[in-house]
Amino acid sequence: MANEKLLISGIEYKVRKLVENFQLLKAENEKLKSDLQVCNERLEKLQETLNKKNNELIKLSLANALENKFGVEKGIQMIDQLVEEIERSIDVISE
Numbered sequence: 163m164a165n166e167k168l169l170i171s172g173i174e175y176k177v178r179k180l181v182e183n184f185q186l187l188k189a190e191n192e193k194l195k196s197d198l199q200v201c202n203e204r205l206e207k208l209q210e211t212l213n214k215k216n217n218e219l220i221k222l223s224l225a226n227a228l229e230n231k232f233g234v235e236k237g238i239q240m241i242d243q244l245v246e247e248i249e250r251s252i253d254v255i256s257e
Contacts, residue, residue, distance in 0.1 A: 228237030 225237065225241070228240055231237075
């Protein structure tokens with residue numbers, strides 16, 4: 163009988179330890195999920211910023227290339243023409 167009580171006591175101790183470990187892991191898992199969500203949101207913001215900066219770089223590169231090749235006035239005229247052409251294309255696609 164003493165052997166059985168000792169065995170049961172050992173099993174109870176191990177179950178309590180497993181429950182404690184489960185609770186700790188569950189809490190850690192929730193914290194990691196929260197941290198991951200924060201990181202994902204930050205990543206999205208950084209990607210948006212990167213896309214905006216890339217667009218600005220492309221615009222500046224195009225403007226500089228046109229300015230170097232044709233001069234400021236001619237470059238502005240070409241950009242205006244390209245914008246008009248893009249708007250016409252959008253109109254055609256929209257129909």
